[in-house]
Amino acid sequence: MGLDKGLRSLLSPPQSTDNNTSLTQLPANILEAFIPGYSVISKFLLDALGFDITIVVSVCFLAFALWTAVLYLWKHAYALFQRYGMSSITIESGDDIHEHVMSWIADQQISRDSRSLMAKTGLVSAWDDEADGVDIAGVDIADADEDAFLNFSNWEANVSLRYQPDFGRHRFWHHGSYFEFTREAKQTMDSVYGIISTKETINLTCIGRSTQPIKDLIRECRDRHLDRGKLRTSVRRPATRDMRNRGYPPWVKVAVRPSRPMDTVILDPEQKQNVLADINEYLHPATPKWYANRGIPYRRGFLFYGPPGTGKTSFSFAIAGVFGLDIYCISLLEPTLTEEDLGALFTSLPRRCVVLLEDIDSAGLAHRAGDKEDDKVARSDSTQIGAEIAQALKSVHNKEMNKNTNRGISLSGLLNAIDGVASHEGRVLVMTTNFPEKLDEALIRPGRVDMKVAFTMATRSQIQELFVRMYAPDEPSPRTKPLIASIADNTKLADTRLLGTKAASDGIPTPPSTPRDTTFSLDELEAIAKDFAGLLPDVTFSPAEIQGYLLTRKKEPRRALEEVEEWRDVTLKAKEAKSKVAPV
Numbered sequence: 001m002g003l004d005k006g007l008r009s010l011l012s013p014p015q016s017t018d019n020n021t022s023l024t025q026l027p028a029n030i031l032e033a034f035i036p037g038y039s040v041i042s043k044f045l046l047d048a049l050g051f052d053i054t055i056v057v058s059v060c061f062l063a064f065a066l067w068t069a070v071l072y073l074w075k076h077a078y079a080l081f082q083r084y085g086m087s088s089i090t091i092e093s094g095d096d097i098h099e100h101v102m103s104w105i106a107d108q109q110i111s112r113d114s115r116s117l118m119a120k121t122g123l124v125s126a127w128d129d130e131a132d133g134v135d136i137a138g139v140d141i142a143d144a145d146e147d148a149f150l151n152f153s154n155w156e157a158n159v160s161l162r163y164q165p166d167f168g169r170h171r172f173w174h175h176g177s178y179f180e181f182t183r184e185a186k187q188t189m190d191s192v193y194g195i196i197s198t199k200e201t202i203n204l205t206c207i208g209r210s211t212q213p214i215k216d217l218i219r220e221c222r223d224r225h226l227d228r229g230k231l232r233t234s235v236r237r238p239a240t241r242d243m244r245n246r247g248y249p250p251w252v253k254v255a256v257r258p259s260r261p262m263d264t265v266i267l268d269p270e271q272k273q274n275v276l277a278d279i280n281e282y283l284h285p286a287t288p289k290w291y292a293n294r295g296i297p298y299r300r301g302f303l304f305y306g307p308p309g310t311g312k313t314s315f316s317f318a319i320a321g322v323f324g325l326d327i328y329c330i331s332l333l334e335p336t337l338t339e340e341d342l343g344a345l346f347t348s349l350p351r352r353c354v355v356l357l358e359d360i361d362s363a364g365l366a367h368r369a370g371d372k373e374d375d376k377v378a379r380s381d382s383t384q385i386g387a388e389i390a391q392a393l394k395s396v397h398n399k400e401m402n403k404n405t406n407r408g409i410s411l412s413g414l415l416n417a418i419d420g421v422a423s424h425e426g427r428v429l430v431m432t433t434n435f436p437e438k439l440d441e442a443l444i445r446p447g448r449v450d451m452k453v454a455f456t457m458a459t460r461s462q463i464q465e466l467f468v469r470m471y472a473p474d475e476p477s478p479r480t481k482p483l484i485a486s487i488a489d490n491t492k493l494a495d496t497r498l499l500g501t502k503a504a505s506d507g508i509p510t511p512p513s514t515p516r517d518t519t520f521s522l523d524e525l526e527a528i529a530k531d532f533a534g535l536l537p538d539v540t541f542s543p544a545e546i547q548g549y550l551l552t553r554k555k556e557p558r559r560a561l562e563e564v565e566e567w568r569d570v571t572l573k574a575k576e577a578k579s580k581v582a583p584v
């Protein structure tokens with residue numbers, strides 16, 4: 001009956017409800033404008049159900065309008081407040097501090113409470129120490145069965161996840177201050193190469209017209225990072241040309257390694273001590289003033305020379321570890337590296353660091369005929385102006401030569417980078433070479449190279465030390481001790497998250513088991529080491545060669561002793577044959 005009435009009413013013209021308006025009942029023509037067909041529907045419902053929906057729709061409509069107005073006002077008021085009552089600092093990805101802040105934020109309550117998170121697998125980068133993985137994953141990798149093939153797909157799956165706030169705005173309180181954390185990804189297109197790259201930025205905002213609370217927060221993130229990284233050395237290399245073109249900083253972090261302990265580098269103790277004392281004095285906070293007062297450029301250069309595998313690079317890394325410095329490695333063999341790049345790289349070095357210029361002899365830096373002539377012209381010129389013009393012409397000439405022949409870095413280009421006013425003072429420059437005799441005098445003159453350190457093939461006492469170091473039982477480092485302890489408490493967890501399934505269970509044979517020859521005291525080990533060293537000729541094998549031999553008998557010092565004569569004879573023969581084919 002009601003339905004029939006409703007249908008009839010639909011066919012009759014709609015009646016105006018205009019004269020029935022109140023605050024909660026909007027005129028029908030307004031509602032009709034927003035909801036097409038409204039009057040027909042409302043009339044149908046009124047006649048069919050006897051219920052006037054105009055009041056309900058009007059109230060909803062007004063509530064929505066009010067909500068939109070409030071939102072609009074709030075947005076603008078907040079933007080005004082942000083502009084005049086808040087302070088902010090933006091940090092771009094690629095900068096170290098970005099990493100420090102993200103790592104800090106991942107450990108905060110906000111990364112537990114936020115409803116919009118981004119999951120990360122452990123936050124362990126490829127170069128990170130796996131010991132950190134222990135901490136993160138809760139799995140004691142050190143306890144993994146050494147006589148089984150390990151399946152690392154399992155290991156990856158077991159690494160626990162960590163969470164960071166996702167892109168967008170997040171709010172948190174820290175030390176009683178209110179902060180906003182906004183994470184954004186911006187896409188930029190390279191105008192030359194047309195490559196689209198994504199750069200992430202984070203923006204930290206606080207209430208007030210001072211950025212000090214944010215600076216304090218950033219400092220806290222950095223201090224926390226530095227505290228954790230005390231025993232680590234960051235290794236940086238020049239960004240590739242492609243990266244530089246895309247606006248990346250000139251140096252990219254390629255590794256963060258546990259610092260190499262100085263005692264793992266087997267060298268003459270006196271030689272080691274001299275270098276360390278020299279660098280220590282140089283890095284002392286009072287030293288820059290001393291240099292400045294005497295007009296001496298504040299820099300220190302070292303030349304490490306000797307045959308391959310004698311510890312030049314290892315010593316440089318150990319130095320960086322001792323002084324807690326980052327290491328900046330440049331290979332002059334890098335084909336895309338130009339003299340301009342080299343200058344830019346030296347300019348952007350931090351205040352204190354180790355710069356490692358490896359294999360400088362093989363980078364086309366041996367004195368070129370042209371350089372010699374040019375040098376003569378410059379030196380023979382009696383007037384200062386003449387010398388400067390000659391020098392400028394030489395520099396232009398060299399640049400042109402490099403452009404045309406793409407020969408990389410010339411000697412003068414390198415000297416400019418080392419000496420240039422732009423090059424940051426306070427760095428420790430270490431140059432390594434296998435052929436010191438090939439180097440130009442200008443490159444190794446005092447002021448550029450202040451100390452030369454010779455690395456030789458292993459002496460008998462070095463062989464003995466290498467041997468003992470290889471087989472002496474490991475002491476857990478202070479850093480891993482607490483981790484191992486915490487895992488030991490959590491054995492059950494470690495059991496259920498076994499690092500890897502034994503490959504044997506899949507029908508794959510287990511590797512030949514390496515018997516552990518642990519039945520020796522330290523005195524016995526010293527005695528075996530002495531016998532071992534006695535069987536090898538003095539200064540004939542490099543520490544790297546001996547290390548390589550011992551590594552294949554990692555847990556068997558007695559076997560290493562038994563088989564060393566055979567290895568010695570074979571290796572000596574191979575060396576002899578090689579030297580006949582390619583005399584050095």
Ligand SMILES: Nc1ncnc2c1ncn2[C@@H]1O[C@H](COP(=O)(O)OP(=O)(O)OP(=O)(O)O)[C@@H](O)[C@H]1O
Pocket residue numbers: 264265266267306307308309310311312313314315432433434455543544545547
């Ligand atoms: N004096 C040493 N003490 C301890 N280990 C050494 C020593 N010399 C070499 N080694 C070992 O040999 C390997 C190669 O050493 P490193 O790279 O330091 O040699 P290098 O002199 O820099 O060689 P190259 O001239 O080829 O660059 C490393 O694994 C290192 O541990």
